[in-house]
Amino acid sequence: MKATSCDRRSLIALLRHHDISPTHQRLEIAHALFSRGMHLSADKILAYVNERHAETSKATVYNTLNLFRDRGLIREVIVDPRRVFYDPNTQPHQHLYNIETCEITDIDAQTLTVTGMPELPPGMVTDGVDIIVRVRADTRPLR
Amino acid sequence: MKATSCDRRSLIALLRHHDISPTHQRLEIAHALFSRGMHLSADKILAYVNERHAETSKATVYNTLNLFRDRGLIREVIVDPRRVFYDPNTQPHQHLYNIETCEITDIDAQTLTVTGMPELPPGMVTDGVDIIVRVRADTRPLR
DNA sequence: TTTAGGAGTTAGACAGATTCCAATTATTAA
DNA sequence: TTAATAATTGGAATCTGTCTAACTCCTAAA
DSSP states (O other): OOOOOOSHHHHHHHHHHTTOOOOHHHHHHHHHHHHHTSOEEHHHHHHHHTSSSOOOOHHHHHHHHHHHHHTTSSEEEEEETTEEEEESOOSSEEEEEETTTOOEEEEETTTSEEEOOOOOOTTEEEEEEEEEEEEEEOOSOOO | OOOOOOSHHHHHHHHHHTTOOOOHHHHHHHHHHHHHTSOEEHHHHHHHHTSSSOOOOHHHHHHHHHHHHHTTSSEEEEEETTEEEEESOOSSEEEEEETTTOOEEEEETTTSEEEOOOOOOTTEEEEEEEEEEEEEEOOSOOO
16 A cells, blocks of 8 residues: 555555554654655654644654554665654655755666675575665856 | 775875874774774774773764764765764775674675666765665575 | 553653863974 | 974763653443
């Protein structure tokens, strides 16, 4: 099941489909992620969820994000040593990371592909291949 | 200049070549990294450097690693949200990361290649492309 | 309706990595 | 030497994330 719409009804269905009981807080957190479709840090999600009036604790945000990640609803993006970003898009794709603004942009899976997967040590399996294209503003003067 | 040998004389030359004055602490830290040729965390480096008798502070280890990274002597490896690893190998190559043991292994640049670099937003330049192959022990029973 | 139990949430303490700061010490150039 | 500058230091501070024990909220059975 893919998250396309993000009205209350669809979000409930999405959580149920992943065996997650749809509590008020979880729906808020799911909404924060899926309505924006952006890569957000736990911190930002906490802020968004409590924008109008505080209703969700830090612990619940972390618990919920870990739960969503374990159930395959979202994906972690490890690009910044200071914090984890969460990606509501679990389809195969890669990331463009602006090292100055900390913005993350998706790269289509078809655009960027790897060739020549290395031989793994015996008894090992691949858990995933992450590609991060790090970019920054060009400092050369335009002439 | 590449770091091949790691006797005192070569390390001094290496630092000098990167415009870094070779202090006692910096040489110790460089030695910890280059003599092992491994991917180490700041924590591990601090431990190695002070193995015999404490002579370098935590602050200096962090300062020095950031300096080495800025001057292109070493490279940061962002694979674990909990800490940064430092890679004394700055030649183009990729990484295999064991998500269970947190071990990092190099993948030769020739082995794994990306095709189809995405078009960057105007005014942006690529700072680097990181590929991380995440692996773990196979849980299927061998029969 | 009560009630009991489990699931979920909470505040705040805690842990680990990294940075900051102000004082001290080493290095360097003249 | 010496003065100026660069580097180092311990400890406080910060920040992300986890843990814990108490509390709340359902839900299903009586």
